[in-house]
Amino acid sequence: MNALLAELGKQLVTRWTAALLLPGALFAAAVVLAEVLGQRHALDRSALAAWWDGLAAGPAGGSGAGLLIGAVAFLLGAAAAGLVAQAVGALVSWAWSRTGSGPVPGRLAARRRRRWERADAAVLAAERALLTDPGDTALRDRTRRAIARRSAICLVEPARPTWIGDRLHATDVRVHRGYGIDLASCWPRLWLVLPDEARGELAAARDRCGAAARLVGWGLLYAALGAFWWPALVVGLVALPTARYRARLAVAVYAELAEAAVDLYGRDLAVQLGLSCPDRLTREIGEQVSAIVRKDDVVPRARRAGSAEVSSPLP
Structure with missing residues (x-):
């Protein structure tokens, strides 16, 4: 059990480090650069080198306690980010x-629904044309493209303001319709x-x-x-x-x-x-x-x- 808990803790630390601490360290470094360089000297390497030299020559540069405090502050900032x-x-x-409830989400969902309805009408028109001449290769390609354009909007009639929400909602609808x-x-x-x-x-x-x-x-x-x-x-x-x-x-x-x-x-x-x-x-x-x-x-x-x-x- 102790070995299992130790391995689980190791995996959690590894995942937390990869997901939060490393990107946070990059962001913390960007914050430091923003503070040191600003907009006017955003890519000025000489200004950065001068700041680094001044930091090393300062009172905290040769102090182990100062370096430790700086490192801890940097890590805390990275974790916070x-x-x-x-x-x-x-x-x-x-x-x-x-969901599509509310003024703004409702308008977004309605706009997606209108796009889907136009694409669905194009699919129905292509399928009717294909019924008149099932052997026409061009009509079959047109029907496939129309179905692909409709599916790119949503697999079912949209009911969410975002594509991602509708894709998840479509799974619920398709499973309920099928089973x-x-x-x-x-x-x-x-x-x-x-x-x-x-x-x-x-x-x-x-x-x-x-x-x-x-x-x-x-x-x-x-x-x-x-x-x-x-x-x-x-x-x-x-x-x-x-x-x-x-x-x-x-x-x-x-x-x-x-x-x-x-x-x-x-x-x-x-x-x-x-x-x-x-x-x-x-x-x-x-x-x-x-x-x-x-x-x-x-x-x-x-x-x-x-x-x-x-x-x-x-x-």
Whole structure:
């Protein structure tokens, strides 16, 4: 047990160092450069060298206590920056999953819905044209392109203000349409049924989503620092679109893996809950799974009431 706890602690320290402390140290160094150089001498190496020489020749330069205090302050600043970036990343993750309620999210969701409806109309038009001449290669290519443009917006009708929110929402909708399963309610139980390899893939995909959200936090911090040192603004402007690309890729992979987990192990969940599922998972069985995990009693009460009315003699 002691060896296990020691190994777990080592892994946590390693992950914390890689995720927060090292990027925080880079940001802390950028803050120092912003303080020393400022906007007017942002890339002046001679000014930096002069500051360094003055620091070494100063009273604290030859003092071990002064160096130790400076190193501790630097590390604390790096850790604080990492925690701020992590908090901003959590806020970004929350914003990604927002619903379309509210004035601004509602307008964004409505705009995405209108784009999807136009793309869906183009798909229907291409499919109607293809029905008139199924052998036309050009019409088949046109239909594929129209479907790809619609899917690029969302796999189902959009209901969220962001692409990421809609991609996660689409997984819920597709699983419910295909199997009648309420994925939000069933997911903790399904997680317990999954083998370790599947859990590992999902956890790794989830970590990549979190890393992309933290990168948004770092990009915002660097962009804010750009008000005092313009090279930091350049770093922020590079980090933000990179984070957007990585977030979309990570969320798409995570959503596909979550849907695949239902495809491959949804039947195992039904069996573990005591339902008879000799063949593939059907919508009827999936609805029973959802009713069990949600502890629904509406249908049984209705059935009991109906059976009581049928069996009870009229006065």
